[in-house]
Amino acid sequence: MSTLEIKDLRASVTTDAGAKEILRGVDLTVRAGETHAIMGPNGSGKSTLAYAIAGHPKYEITGGEVLLDGENVLEMSVDERARAGLFLAMQYPVEVPGVSMANFLRSAATAVRGEAPKLRTWVKEVKGAMDALEIDQTFAERSVNEGFSGGEKKRHEVLQLSLLKPKVAILDETDSGLDVDALRVVSEGVNRYKAAGDVGVLLITHYTRILKHITPDVVHVFAGGRIVESGGAELADELETNGYVKFTGAAAGVEVAS
Amino acid sequence: MSSPDTVAAAAEAGRYGQGGVPPAGAMERFTSYDVEAFEVPGGREENWRFTPMKRLRGLHDGTATFDGTAAVDVSAGGAGTGVTVETVGRDDARIGEGGVPADRVAAQAWSAFREATVVTLDGTPEPVTITLNGPGAGATAVAHLQVRTTPHTEATVVVEGRGSGALADNIEFVVADGSKLVVIVTEEWADDAVHVSGQHIALGRDATIVATSIAFGGDLVRVSPTVTYTAPGGSAELFGLGFADAGQHLEQRLLVDHSTPHCSSNVLYKNALQGKEGVTDAHTVWIGDVLIRAAAEQTETFEFNRNLVLTAHARADSVPNLEIETGEIAGAGHASATGRFDDEQLFYLQSRGIPEDVARRLVVRGFFGEILSRIPLAELRERLEAAVEAELAVTGA
Ligand SMILES: Nc1ncnc2c1ncn2[C@@H]1O[C@H](COP(=O)(O)OP(=O)(O)OP(=O)(O)O)[C@@H](O)[C@H]1O
Ligand SMILES: [Mg+2]
Numbered sequence: 001m002s003t004l005e006i007k008d009l010r011a012s013v014t015t016d017a018g019a020k021e022i023l024r025g026v027d028l029t030v031r032a033g034e035t036h037a038i039m040g041p042n043g044s045g046k047s048t049l050a051y052a053i054a055g056h057p058k059y060e061i062t063g064g065e066v067l068l069d070g071e072n073v074l075e076m077s078v079d080e081r082a083r084a085g086l087f088l089a090m091q092y093p094v095e096v097p098g099v100s101m102a103n104f105l106r107s108a109a110t111a112v113r114g115e116a117p118k119l120r121t122w123v124k125e126v127k128g129a130m131d132a133l134e135i136d137q138t139f140a141e142r143s144v145n146e147g148f149s150g151g152e153k154k155r156h157e158v159l160q161l162s163l164l165k166p167k168v169a170i171l172d173e174t175d176s177g178l179d180v181d182a183l184r185v186v187s188e189g190v191n192r193y194k195a196a197g198d199v200g201v202l203l204i205t206h207y208t209r210i211l212k213h214i215t216p217d218v219v220h221v222f223a224g225g226r227i228v229e230s231g232g233a234e235l236a237d238e239l240e241t242n243g244y245v246k247f248t249g250a251a252a253g254v255e256v257a258s
Numbered sequence: 259m260s261s262p263d264t265v266a267a268a269a270e271a272g273r274y275g276q277g278g279v280p281p282a283g284a285m286e287r288f289t290s291y292d293v294e295a296f297e298v299p300g301g302r303e304e305n306w307r308f309t310p311m312k313r314l315r316g317l318h319d320g321t322a323t324f325d326g327t328a329a330v331d332v333s334a335g336g337a338g339t340g341v342t343v344e345t346v347g348r349d350d351a352r353i354g355e356g357g358v359p360a361d362r363v364a365a366q367a368w369s370a371f372r373e374a375t376v377v378t379l380d381g382t383p384e385p386v387t388i389t390l391n392g393p394g395a396g397a398t399a400v401a402h403l404q405v406r407t408t409p410h411t412e413a414t415v416v417v418e419g420r421g422s423g424a425l426a427d428n429i430e431f432v433v434a435d436g437s438k439l440v441v442i443v444t445e446e447w448a449d450d451a452v453h454v455s456g457q458h459i460a461l462g463r464d465a466t467i468v469a470t471s472i473a474f475g476g477d478l479v480r481v482s483p484t485v486t487y488t489a490p491g492g493s494a495e496l497f498g499l500g501f502a503d504a505g506q507h508l509e510q511r512l513l514v515d516h517s518t519p520h521c522s523s524n525v526l527y528k529n530a531l532q533g534k535e536g537v538t539d540a541h542t543v544w545i546g547d548v549l550i551r552a553a554a555e556q557t558e559t560f561e562f563n564r565n566l567v568l569t570a571h572a573r574a575d576s577v578p579n580l581e582i583e584t585g586e587i588a589g590a591g592h593a594s595a596t597g598r599f600d601d602e603q604l605f606y607l608q609s610r611g612i613p614e615d616v617a618r619r620l621v622v623r624g625f626f627g628e629i630l631s632r633i634p635l636a637e638l639r640e641r642l643e644a645a646v647e648a649e650l651a652v653t654g655a
Contacts, residue, residue, distance in 0.1 A: 077608070079611050096620075098624020099621060
């Protein structure tokens, strides 16, 4: 039973004008078996939260805690966090020219599993995972994400998810830029990952359409660098109808108070 | 890596030089076999401005005494069919067919050599390895090598530079009509070595050269390949890979001189640099001069230099230069990009559990893979791949 606990997390970025606080006290607990959706306006800090948990060097943690099964994640290097069982499907996956997808996947699996997977079973495993996500085998020989379309990049993020089998997966707008069929394929991939293990999912999205495929247990509204409201799946529908006005107001209130 | 952002980042990581000054009259470059025809360079001249003159061991100003010899060994395999190895005097009529020295060190080597090695390739011989041996620590030498093909030959030659000391040489590649020569030149010198080399590539009608230049070793290595086309239909593919460590100066000065119609050139040179605090900057210099003269209609040319700055205390200078005298060209382009090691790439790989050192190696291996994967000799390719890994291990990058 894995648990990701985020307690009063605060983070800032360095800008030309000095440090800018983006996360202003995030509290969230994701337990194995749960799916949490985070919705919120552009620029509210959702990706920052995801990156801060993953350990992106751009963000400075100024307060709070992140614990994975009681272990202090913030003290770990980026790769240690991944090996501890965290995974971030990025909103903008990075292109790595010259490194083939096949080589990358194998290096990642070797690192996360602690030993190189047996070649024969590995080839089958990758092929199966690619087939399941309707990814053509020729992608294996292409450079990581290089020249991939937006949707192809997102499929490959889920491919990595399915091969690395983390304890907790954070999906940052994995649904953005996907056509209707791709959305179904990718959602099924996430659901298979979820069903196969005792794992938690934190899903950042702007659209309720993915929540028709992946049912969240909790929906959080994120505004002004923190969670301002939490509720059931019906909260997503309400957001779709009414927008974030009500909550950005609340967030502005926080800003004034701080 | 070519975005303004990363270039600016490179400027922080090391020092970044991107010359905007075109070489003074590459079209009218002075050439001579006679060292005395050249003025002694002081270091401010266009073609010497990047070179640390003090480290040239007097090769440029007449103070070097040629007290050593640089043995030129041709591999046993080279004695096979289709390979003729000769040692000839200065008066051999073939010497000079490849080209004429264009700087004082090349002319010095030309004026001083007594015997030249001529390797003639005919038909489809087995790959030949030629070893260029440094004269030994503290010693200085000159050498002259000519590799030539007969018409319609297809051959592969590896020229390996090894050992210590200072060496100035001229290497001619004379590629006959309809033949194809694959050349890999490796600079695998000891840490003290200085190698200044004039390469002269002359391509006959419909002749092809695929030349890969690999620079790892030496204190100062300056290689100046010049490609000339003696008849239409010639094709030159020039690839390069350099890995400069702290204190090393690796300089590559290319001139592709299109003077006949329907010829092509394609240049791709890649360097990685890693310096160290308290040591002279790791320094690479890439000069890519491409001339398309008035007669060279339907020329097709592209050149690209990419530099990957792995650490601070490193400096990559890159000067692409295209001079065109005719409007009738099939295509011409050039580009240059110098970038710092990309933190976003590193983060992405690490976020998948890959430790930092492994991630760095993946990226550098990928960077050089584009060059190394083209080397047709598996054993050599693997040795060079291992050399890249060893370079990376030096600073644990
Ligand atoms: N280097 C930076 N300098 C200044 N501001 C930054 C920097 N990096 C991030 N920000 C700001 O931090 C805020 C939060 O960005 P973040 O990407 O986390 O938003 P988001 O909620 O994921 O938005 P979206 O829905 O558009 O993906 C934004 O206002 C963004 O402009
Ligand atoms: Mg975002």
